[in-house]
Amino acid sequence: MVLPNIPALFSSFMKRCIYKANDGTDRISELPSEIIVKILYLLPTRDVVRTSVLSRKWRYMWILVPRLDLEDFYRMCKSVGYGDTAIFGIMSGFVMLHDGPIYNVSLDIPMGNSFRIRFINNWLKILSKCGLQEIILHNSEEGIYEVPSNLFSLQTLTHCMLKYLQLSLPPKFGGFKYLYRLDLSHVKVDSDELDTLISLSPVITIVFLQFCYGLEYINFSSTTLTSLCVHNCEDMKSFSFQNSNNLIDLSINCIDPYLKNLEKQSISSFMKDLRNINSILLGESYIKLLSSGIIPDSLHWSIDILKYLDLHNLDFNESRQLLLIICLLRSSPNLLGLYIKSHIITLEPELLNELECRSFCHSKLKTVEIEVETPCKHALLLIRFLLANSSSLEILKLKVNPNIRTLDLSLMLSTSQGLLEMERASPRAQIKFIYPNFIIIKDVIPIWLRDYSDDPSSKPSFLVRIKSFICDFCSMFYMPPI
């Protein structure tokens, strides 16, 4: 293999490597090499390489470490003034000098031109014979470049993570026999190609996609795939789980502007292939999408296996979104946990009438956690519904994160009273109302100080505000003001 421009420093390295300075001159250190390698395995590459200065015995200890973590390497060398040629030369040295297996490699380098790609391909060729299991390839150059083609020759790969690259399969790609987990982030990939890759990976279990381009539809053909996470893939048009119906965990989310491409889908058609699903996370836009279709009272079948339902940025202003939750709750009799987080500011929404609660009893639900900006009426309505219908509820947490400036203590107090008065189907249900407490004084005063410092004349009003704030707090806890 011809590698251009390996700096002289590494050719000397390689010559000496043949002797493998293992002559035991290090008399006092009795730590066996296996243990030293175990320790070095846990250190950043810089620290590992630095040990070559310690003594003759340690000179080439680092090449035994089965891991090459070069995430920061390029950036670091650049910052101390090395040029591309030198850096790639040193990196080649790492790969070629290595003795024994290499299980993990992580690279974060620019992959923009053919010079660099040639290097990377050569390394991958060597690594393909080292039993490589995990690879992280991160292109740090602006733009999206083709994945180095030798990646596909890594037959022992179990975990592959790509960033800022374009993934296209070689014509005769035979699949990754051991690939267990695939992570793609900011990767350009065609739906068909990705499906081929997944279907040719017989043990693939986890697929994690975020900010991928060119991915128009998802319907992976894999019976082993159990965990799928799709976040912010802007070109997505449709998704189906027909060919991957063994999914256990699903997490699906995208930011609002990407929603426009997505085909409308009703909750029934979304859920129909998820017969083995154990936990679902739905993000803001998918909640919106699914709640815009037909929402039946409950699905025609029950999702017996569903245990955890996680909703991110549910919009409490929208009553349809509440109905969607109710529909899912009714259809999943074995649900254990419901988690709702919302950072959407709630206006006082059009009020739903009481949520229908006849013919519904959630006998398994144990944990409910709801996090909102302010305790709006719809959120409390949902809580009332959950408390009245969940006979084995153990804990319900309501956490509010109000904006410090608009913190309304009387609202907190009335919410807390309201929660206490709600009817509970489960006598042992514990209700936790979490709101910013005293710690906030520490955070709030600097902000007020900043607000008021611009205007010295407002100093008295600042003091009044602090005083009233403390009095409010004391009254909440029935303490005499200090």
Add this chain to the structure above:
Amino acid sequence: MAEKASESSNSISLNTVDGKIFKVSPTIANQMQTIQSLIKAYDSSRVISLPHVNAFHLSKIIEYLEGKSATTVSAVKEFEAQFMKDLSLKQLKGLLIAVGYLKVNELLELMPKTVAKLIENKSVEFLRKFFGIVNDFTPSEEAKIREEIAWAFDGVDED
């Protein structure tokens, strides 16, 4: 009580290099792979002598193996953290050698983590002292290697 009695009847005696005899239960002994294979080789009534392990290290290993049988995950974590905190640098290294010799797998996982945290971003001099390494390079040889890997020396902690 009965269980304890039966345990002590087939307990295994270990003789350390400084002449102390420890009696341990088979469950504890079997977690040290080296001893496990020795038990298989000899009959269990014999005292097994351990030429590379002193009493302090063995007592620490036994303390660990007994202590980590705590019930909850968090309790074990707490115990492990305290166990590691109580060791001085010198003890840590000695214990690591003993653990390596006796092949106590759990400690072989745990201890390198502790050591790695201790030596991360430390100077060459610190490492030499820590591992007890005699520098057998000539000054010019060392300078040359340092120059070759100059990038690795940027921003290293002072001792």
